[in-house]
Every structure is written in structure tokens, then in C-alpha cells.
Amino acid sequence: MDLALDFDMTPSYNRWMGWGTKAFFELQRVVGKTVSYNWWISVSLLIIGVTCVAVGVRAADSDVPLLSGYTQLLSTGKTEAAKELLEKIRDNSKNQELQKVAQWILLRDEINLQGPTPERIASLEKLAKGDFLLRPYVFLDLGVAYEKSQKYKDAIESFRSAIRAKLPRFLKDDAEYGVSRSKLITEKSRASLNDLRRMERRFRGRVEYADVLHTLVKAELLLKENSSACRWARKLYSKYSAFEKIANWGIDLEKNDIDAIRLSGCHPTRKEIQKRIRTLQMSGFSKKGDQELAVLENRSGEYSKYFLDHLRGSYLVDEGETLDAFKVLIPYYTEMRVNLNYLMLIAKAATRTGEYNLAISTYEKVMAISPRGKIGRSAQFLAAFLRFQAADYDGATSAFKEIIQKFPRSGYVSDSRWYLAFSSYMKRDYESALKEFRDLKRGARGRKRRAIETRLLYWIATVQLKLKQVDQAKDGFRHLAQSREIDYYRILAEARLAEIDGSVQRNISVANEKPAPSFLPVAAPLIPAERRTAANDTDTKANFVAVVDESEEGEDEAFEIADELAATDVEEDEKVAEPTPELDESQTVEAAVPVVLPTAMDFFLDAPVIELFKKDPNSERITRARALHAVGLDRWARHELMEVERSTRDPKKLRALIDEYILIGGYDRAHQIAQSRFGDERIKKGWQHGTSLWKQSYPYAYTETVNLEAQKQQIEPEFILSIMRAESQYRPWVRSPVGAVGLMQIMPYTALKLTALMGIDSFELNWLDDPKWNIRLGASYLKRLCDRWKCKLPLVAASYNAGPHRVHLWLKSHGHLSLDEFVEHIPFIETRTYVKRVVQNYYAYVGLHRFGGKPPVMASLVEPIGIFPDGPVSAKETW
Known part of the structure; x- marks a missing residue:
């Protein structure tokens, strides 16, 4: 198949003449100047003649609308006009491949909207039998159409044909999932169920994962595997409570059903109930979460009053109704004063409203209950940090010093030393701050050393500026500003240098007033006074947490522990065997003159990429990606290019692939290649000499x-x-x-x-x-x-x-x-x-x-x- 296949992409006369001229001069360069002038005239006329014939051939088809107009119409909501455009292409275009593309998209839309009739399935079958660039995707659609028509054996064969036709591996998983679904219906065997269970692992982290769980519940129930069905149902119930297929589910899992099959005997744990309510809140369904919580509260005896009130208090805190949360939680203070989960929820609520004194005293109670446990260490760090946050820098200094002395092997030590130094800076004790920042810089270790050093270098120079050591400060700021990397502290250093010099060139004032701008509170006590008794003695070992390896601890973990505990009630849930935790689909989660991008009609004539991949086995995938993009299937196009990326090591091809990704809207992959494959080269060249690489890493997306x-x-x-x-x-x-x-x-x-x-x-x-x-x-x-x-x-x-x-x-x-x-x-x-x-x-x-x-x-x-x-x-x- 010709890689440069012209999907109705009518070229301009200028482009044809440009190629003709290039061909003429290339021929002159190769042959040399040894031939006669008349010979050159003859060759010139021949090239121009061929050019005109080409233009004439394409002009004969010029009454057919461009495929690129399809996505433009869809993007403006003109669906009927988009449909008419495809029909014109299907009926009038002289390009058979283009006709097939239009016919396929029309069939997809009809099946999605109106269902798979025998006539539509027959048309898909005809497309699948011919030599068609997008044939693997036709097989995939055909499998889905057969499945909807309950022709499961035909569906299995179509899905398998899609797999054999070299779908991208991401979509191959979709096809294999289709095979598993259909096999389960036809075979009703444990082997088919195991296939589906394997698919569950592959779909973790994908948007479709909840649908896979839903299918698994149905499959397990079909084969009378009620225990396994309940396990998947509980996961769906708690972690994906906003999933559209279970929108009618309520708080009582055993009263819910799937395809009219009741989930009898399936009871969620208390932790799963809490997770469900929180998931509903985070997904924009707070009202539903409130209603389900009210159902539990209106019953008596099924759950303890404390569990329900803890659940209500946690709900109110997440809703921002902290005063109402306190009203619910405070009556339990005497009874639950040694309960870590309860105390952490009180501290969380207090922190949310700026009640730092209450939060600090509550964290100190947690420290007393679990003095050397993981939770106790996190609480001690959080108490020290809140003193810093409340501008109690003397109190913070004492608290951080205690952490360093008490837990010398803990990951909290490095964070504590940083806040010690910064507390000295905030107290205007610049001599001490300078010494402490320098000590930290000398002790910087590990893979994050570079990031730590730039932060310390900036604050060392800032302290020197405060001490009127202007020359030393300027040297420090210049060192940071000369970095070829884009670093936050480099940006600050440049701003400080401009401040010192008294002149700012190309200044971007983020606080510009123009229409398009460049860019410890003390409260009344909420907790009742307490008397020292055996119940609140600091030696009490209730809820003691065993000491664990401290080396990986740090500031971020302290906040994670606090949040996790605050969301959990004291009563132990039964232990449940869970599948392996979900994996994130991607490996990572991290311009300005607008760029005029080529339209889809230019993609099939873009010579540089075609020449680079002309003899490459991946050439067909690039053409497929362009065709898929032309009809708005950008995510599929992206996966075609990802298959090319996986097998490409040639830097020239990778650079071309970045451009290709940008043309189809795959900005995430363009950015990732520029970051991972060309990061060192980009930094070495700097902005002036490596501008194109930097722009590819920071694409002007959408x-x-x-x-x-x-x-x-x-x-x-x-x-x-x-x-x-x-x-x-x-x-x-x-x-x-x-x-x-x-x-x-x-x-x-x-x-x-x-x-x-x-x-x-x-x-x-x-x-x-x-x-x-x-x-x-x-x-x-x-x-x-x-x-x-x-x-x-x-x-x-x-x-x-x-x-x-x-x-x-x-x-x-x-x-x-x-x-x-x-x-x-x-x-x-x-x-x-x-x-x-x-x-x-x-x-x-x-x-x-x-x-x-x-x-x-x-x-x-x-x-x-x-x-x-x-x-x-x-x-x-x-x-």
C-alpha cells in the first residue's frame, strides 16, 4: 500500500510546482552541466507537463468534499452536516480507500446510535473482507456488533481477526476482552472465567476498569461463584460508586442487583462503606452520599452509634462543615481520647478551620499514645509543622529539634532540619539560618540531591542579601540563573538579580492590572477540659503501632497518614483478600505565539516523515494514524504511533515522530519523547540553540x-x-x-x-x-x-x-x-x-x-x- 496515499487531500498547484522544481534541480545536480541547453529545456517541459497532468487528475475529483471537514463539522456540533459530507465522499469520491473510510465511519455511527441491524453487519463484513487500511478496526467494530446481536461465536472470530491484524497492544486488550466476554456466554466454563479474571489485571488503571469489574460480577454470578462475585461487587461498590452502570445501587449492597440477579449475602465492610461515601463526595454526588448515610443513621442496632457519627463527622469535614462536624464528634471525646483514628479526625477538622492550637494539642495526644510508633512520629512532625505554619517559630524550633534528637534515623530528620533553618530565617536570625542552610547543603544526598541543592543555594543567597553580603549573594544567584534547566529557584534567582540591579528587562508582572494580565489563630476551646486518669495517661498503650523502618518517612507521608486515619473509624474491619492494587495506566503525571497547525488534508502528503519511514515496517501504522486522526479517532491514532515509538531508536525518526504526535493531538507522547529521549541534548544546547527541542517538550497544545x-x-x-x-x-x-x-x-x-x-x-x-x-x-x-x-x-x-x-x-x-x-x-x-x-x-x-x-x-x-x-x-x- 502506498504510504503517501492521498485521502481526498487535494494539493495546491504551488505544492505540485514546488515538487517539480525540486525534481528539476536534483536532476541537474546528479547529471551535471555536460548536456546541452536544449536538453534541459526538454526536461523542464516534461516535468511541468507531468505536474499539470497531476493537478488535472486531482481537479477531476475536486467536487468531492475534503475528509478534514468532517471533524471540523463535528467539533461545532453540526452532526447532520458531518453525516452528509461523509455520504458525499462515500458516493462520489474516485478514491476507493477514501470511500471505505467514509462508509466505515457512517456504519459506526449508525450502529452506535441505532444498533446493529443485519444490513449494517453485512456492510461491515464486506469492508472487512477487502484490502482496507483500517481493516483491523473494522474487525473490532464487527466483533462488538456481533456481540450486541448475540452472535457470540462470530464475535469471537471477529475479535481474533482484529488481534491477528496487528492492532496496537492497547486495543488488542480490548479485542481480547471481547473474546473473554463472548466465550463466557458460549462456554460458561471456568477457563473462560479465568480468561476474564486475567483481563481484569490488564485493565487496572484504565478508564474502562469499572466496566470490567461489572462484567466480572456478572460472570462470577453466572457460574455460581458467589464469593468471588461478592469480592468484585464490593470493590465496584466502594471504589467506583459513581460508575454509571450501578447508578441505581444503594448503601445496602446485598439489596442491589446486576442484570436482575440479586447480590444476596454480599455485605460490605465498614471501611468499604466509608470509601463509598467518600467516593460519591469526590465524584460530585455528595447529595447521594448524604442520603445513603441517612439510611444507615435511621436504623438502630446494625452499626454502633459511634461508627455512624464518625462517618457523619468525616463526611461533614470533607464537605467543609467543620463546626457541624465538631458538634457530632465532641461528645465522644472522653470515651475516645485514646483512639488514634478519632483524634486524627479531630486534628484534621481543626487544621481545616485554622484552629491550630487545638490541632497541635490533639497531635500531641497522639504522640503520647504512640510515642515511638509510625503514627506517633507523623503526629509529632505535624504538630511541629503547624507551629511553623502558625508563625510560632520559637515553638517550631524546639519541636523540630526534639524530632531530630528522638528519631535520628527517621526520614523526618531532613525535613525537620530544613524547617529549623527556615524558622531561623523567619525569626531574622540570619547568621544561624546561613549556617544551618550551609550544613544542609553539605549533607545533601540521594537522587533528589540536585533539587535540594538549588533550593538551598537560593535561600543561602537570599540570606546573604539580607546580611548585606551583596557580592556573595549575586554570585549565588548568578550560579542558579546560569543553569540550562528550567528550575523554580533559577526563576527566583533571575528575579532577585533584577531586583539587585534595579532594572528588569522583559519583565512579566503577574500582578499586572491590565484586562489580560501576565502573570496562630486563637479560638474558644472546642474540647472539654480533661482530668488525668488511667484512661488518658501518657503511658497508655492502646492502639500502639509497632516501630517500622523509618528511613523512607518524610513530610508528605505524615500528611498521608493523617488523612488516612481521619477517614477510618476505630472498629476493626474483617480482613478481606483484595486483588493486587490498581496500576496507573501511564508512567507519569506532570506555547506564546499561536502555532498554525496543518489541517488533516496535509497529513498524507507530508514528505519528510514518509521518506524517513519509507522502508520501515511501521510505515503502515503511520498512515493508519493519519487516517484515524482525519475522522476524529485521535486516541486510536495515538496508539498506532505508540507502536512505532516502541520499536524506534533512530533519533531522526523519533524527532519526526514527535511532530507526528503533535499533528494528531498526541501532545502527551510528544512531550514524553522530548523529555526522556532528548532531555540531555535539550539541556546541553540550552534555549538559544535547542529551541525546537524545548518547544516539543512544552507543546502549544489544543x-x-x-x-x-x-x-x-x-x-x-x-x-x-x-x-x-x-x-x-x-x-x-x-x-x-x-x-x-x-x-x-x-x-x-x-x-x-x-x-x-x-x-x-x-x-x-x-x-x-x-x-x-x-x-x-x-x-x-x-x-x-x-x-x-x-x-x-x-x-x-x-x-x-x-x-x-x-x-x-x-x-x-x-x-x-x-x-x-x-x-x-x-x-x-x-x-x-x-x-x-x-x-x-x-x-x-x-x-x-x-x-x-x-x-x-x-x-x-x-x-x-x-x-x-x-x-x-x-x-x-x-x-
Whole structure:
């Protein structure tokens, strides 16, 4: 099959003439100048004649519409016009391959909307028998059509034909899953059930995983494997409670059914009930979670009152109703004062509302109960950190020193030493801070050494600046600024150098006022006074946790332990054998002059990639990817190119493959290749000499939509792209463990609130899978945050990740700081890292795409914040 196959891609006269001219000069170069002038004229006329014939041949088909118009019509909601376009191509095009593509897409749409009639199946069978570029996908569709028609043996054969036709391995799993489903119906054997169980492992981390679980429950029930059916049903019930096929399920698992088969005798554990309620909350179904919780509360005797109240308290904390949560939880204080789960929930609620004194005292009680256990160590670190967060730097210093002395082998030591040094800095004890930062730098070890060193170098230079050691400070900042890598502390160092020099070139003021800008509270006691008794003696060993290896501990783990314990009640659940934990489908989760990308009609004539892969066995996959993209099947196209990527080592081909990914919208893979295969080369060349490599690593993704929404919201497109890269690394289908969806990782609850503000009453959550809708909502939310925080990039990024209500709380204590100091005070390590990453992304996008490879100076990052929010602190976002 000709790789340059022209799917109705009518070339311009200029392109044909350009190729003819190139051919003429190449012939002249090869033959030389030894022939006569008349001979050259003859050759020239021959080339021009061939060119004109080619143009004439294509002109004869010029009345047929271009296939590229199909996706353009679909993207604007003109489905009927898109259908008519395909019908014209199918009926009138002289290109048989193009006719088949149009016919296939029409059949797919008809089957999806109206079902597989015998006539439609016959048409698919005819397509599958011919020599057709997209034949493997026809087999896949044919298998699904047979399965829907209950022709399971034919379905098995079609799925197997798809596998033999060299589908990408990702889609091969889909075909094998189809074989397993159909075999189960035809054979009803344990072997077919085992095949399906193996498929469950392959689909972990994929969007379709919940559907596989649903199918497994049906299969286990069909073969009377009730115990296994219950195990899968409990997982579906607890972790995927928002899955559309079980939308009618309630809190009583044993009263639910699948295909009219009741799940009798299937009882969830208490932990699974808690997980279900929390999953419903995170997925935007808080009301359903509240209703199901009320069902349990209205019963008597089935569950203890404490379990139900702990569940209600945890629900209220996650809803931001912390005062109501305290009302539910406080009556148990005397009874549960040595219960770690209860205490951690109290501490979590107190922290959410800025009640740091209460949170600290509660963590100290946990330390007393489990003085050397893992939970006790995490509580001790959190208590010290909250003192730091509350600007009690003397108290924090004492607490961190105690951690270092008490747990010298713990991973908390390095974090404690950092906060010791930073506490000295915040106390204006700059001499001590300088010594402590330098000691930390000398002791930096391990794979994160580079990241630790840049952070320390920046703060060492900043301390020297405070000590009026200007020359030493400038040397430190220059060292960071000369890095060829894009690092958060390099960006800060450049801003400090500009501040010292008194002049800022190419300054990007994130707090610009233009319409499109560049970018320890003390409360009344809530806990009753206590008397020292045997029940609360510090020697009590209730809920003691055995000492474990401390070397891997750290700040992030402390917060994870606290959150996990707060969500769990005290009563022991029975131990349940669970399958292996789900695996993330991808290996990773981490521009500005708009680029005019070629349309689909150019893809089949793009000579450079064709020449590189002309004799490559993967050439057909590239053509398939282009054809799939032309009809809007970008994710399938991406997987075709991934198969090419897996077997390609030639740097030239990989560079061409990056461009190919970008052309089909596979920005995530383009970014990953540029990062992993060309990272060293990119850094070595720097921005000036390696601009193209840097731009491939920071692609201007979804150009048209990003520019449109940026203009509508009056925010910078680079701002949207910076968030997109940090949230999803350009993957439109990705879902987070807490339920965030798509490119901009929109939470369903947030989406419903935003669309309500837009006046959209009929919004459906599956719209978040559409890049256009996802970007639209993400841009709208960024505008909302931008207006609130004067478009100060770190504050907006922190709000996007952790919620504006939390930034409001942090600014209450730290609004007087400079932005770089504020970022170091962000209490969530995930949010702190996220803010730094967004700043790096913004710096790269602006420098590469707007300033042509010249890095900007973001002076506002080291300026005072100057925002002091009014009003009471809320534990949830207000709309």
C-alpha cells in the first residue's frame, strides 16, 4: 500500500510546482552541466507537463468534499452536516480507500446510535473482507456488533481477526476482552472465567476498569461463584460508586442487583462503606452520599452509634462543615481520647478551620499514645509543622529539634532540619539560618540531591542579601540563573538579580492590572477540659503501632497518614483478600505565539516523515494514524504511533515522530519523547540553540481552543497551558484517584457549579472528557481565581490545586510575606510542589513561545504579596 496515499487531500498547484522544481534541480545536480541547453529545456517541459497532468487528475475529483471537514463539522456540533459530507465522499469520491473510510465511519455511527441491524453487519463484513487500511478496526467494530446481536461465536472470530491484524497492544486488550466476554456466554466454563479474571489485571488503571469489574460480577454470578462475585461487587461498590452502570445501587449492597440477579449475602465492610461515601463526595454526588448515610443513621442496632457519627463527622469535614462536624464528634471525646483514628479526625477538622492550637494539642495526644510508633512520629512532625505554619517559630524550633534528637534515623530528620533553618530565617536570625542552610547543603544526598541543592543555594543567597553580603549573594544567584534547566529557584534567582540591579528587562508582572494580565489563630476551646486518669495517661498503650523502618518517612507521608486515619473509624474491619492494587495506566503525571497547525488534508502528503519511514515496517501504522486522526479517532491514532515509538531508536525518526504526535493531538507522547529521549541534548544546547527541542517538550497544545478560551476569559493562553501540563500532561482521558477529570483535572462538583454560573442547566459529567469543554471550564475557573487573587500566579495555582478557601486561610497568617517566602509556608507538600511546577511551566511557555527563546524575568515572585483577605475563614469554597 502506498504510504503517501492521498485521502481526498487535494494539493495546491504551488505544492505540485514546488515538487517539480525540486525534481528539476536534483536532476541537474546528479547529471551535471555536460548536456546541452536544449536538453534541459526538454526536461523542464516534461516535468511541468507531468505536474499539470497531476493537478488535472486531482481537479477531476475536486467536487468531492475534503475528509478534514468532517471533524471540523463535528467539533461545532453540526452532526447532520458531518453525516452528509461523509455520504458525499462515500458516493462520489474516485478514491476507493477514501470511500471505505467514509462508509466505515457512517456504519459506526449508525450502529452506535441505532444498533446493529443485519444490513449494517453485512456492510461491515464486506469492508472487512477487502484490502482496507483500517481493516483491523473494522474487525473490532464487527466483533462488538456481533456481540450486541448475540452472535457470540462470530464475535469471537471477529475479535481474533482484529488481534491477528496487528492492532496496537492497547486495543488488542480490548479485542481480547471481547473474546473473554463472548466465550463466557458460549462456554460458561471456568477457563473462560479465568480468561476474564486475567483481563481484569490488564485493565487496572484504565478508564474502562469499572466496566470490567461489572462484567466480572456478572460472570462470577453466572457460574455460581458467589464469593468471588461478592469480592468484585464490593470493590465496584466502594471504589467506583459513581460508575454509571450501578447508578441505581444503594448503601445496602446485598439489596442491589446486576442484570436482575440479586447480590444476596454480599455485605460490605465498614471501611468499604466509608470509601463509598467518600467516593460519591469526590465524584460530585455528595447529595447521594448524604442520603445513603441517612439510611444507615435511621436504623438502630446494625452499626454502633459511634461508627455512624464518625462517618457523619468525616463526611461533614470533607464537605467543609467543620463546626457541624465538631458538634457530632465532641461528645465522644472522653470515651475516645485514646483512639488514634478519632483524634486524627479531630486534628484534621481543626487544621481545616485554622484552629491550630487545638490541632497541635490533639497531635500531641497522639504522640503520647504512640510515642515511638509510625503514627506517633507523623503526629509529632505535624504538630511541629503547624507551629511553623502558625508563625510560632520559637515553638517550631524546639519541636523540630526534639524530632531530630528522638528519631535520628527517621526520614523526618531532613525535613525537620530544613524547617529549623527556615524558622531561623523567619525569626531574622540570619547568621544561624546561613549556617544551618550551609550544613544542609553539605549533607545533601540521594537522587533528589540536585533539587535540594538549588533550593538551598537560593535561600543561602537570599540570606546573604539580607546580611548585606551583596557580592556573595549575586554570585549565588548568578550560579542558579546560569543553569540550562528550567528550575523554580533559577526563576527566583533571575528575579532577585533584577531586583539587585534595579532594572528588569522583559519583565512579566503577574500582578499586572491590565484586562489580560501576565502573570496562630486563637479560638474558644472546642474540647472539654480533661482530668488525668488511667484512661488518658501518657503511658497508655492502646492502639500502639509497632516501630517500622523509618528511613523512607518524610513530610508528605505524615500528611498521608493523617488523612488516612481521619477517614477510618476505630472498629476493626474483617480482613478481606483484595486483588493486587490498581496500576496507573501511564508512567507519569506532570506555547506564546499561536502555532498554525496543518489541517488533516496535509497529513498524507507530508514528505519528510514518509521518506524517513519509507522502508520501515511501521510505515503502515503511520498512515493508519493519519487516517484515524482525519475522522476524529485521535486516541486510536495515538496508539498506532505508540507502536512505532516502541520499536524506534533512530533519533531522526523519533524527532519526526514527535511532530507526528503533535499533528494528531498526541501532545502527551510528544512531550514524553522530548523529555526522556532528548532531555540531555535539550539541556546541553540550552534555549538559544535547542529551541525546537524545548518547544516539543512544552507543546502549544489544543491551540485553537486554548486561544479562544483565553481571549474570552481575558487571561493568558500560557497560563492555561501551564496548568494543563501540571494537571494532566496533556492527557484528555486521565482521571485522578479523587475523581478529577481530563486535561484541566476538573472535579465534577466544580464543573456543576461553573456550568450553573454559566446558565447551563443540562450539563452532563461525561462532557469533561471532551477537551473543548474541559479547557472551557478550566479557563473559566482560572479567571475566577485570577480575579480573586489579582492574578498572582502562585496564589492562583495554589487555589486551583488546594482550593481558594485554603489560600484565604494561609494568607490570613502570611499575607505580609513575599511570594517566595509564602510558597515555602504552603502546608501541603503536593500543593507546594504543584505551585513550583506551574511557575516553571509558565516561565517556559512565555519564554519559548512569546519571547522566542529569551527567558522572562518574573519579578513579582519575590515581591511582597500585599493581600490581606477579610471575612471569616471557611473550610469550603463559597460560590
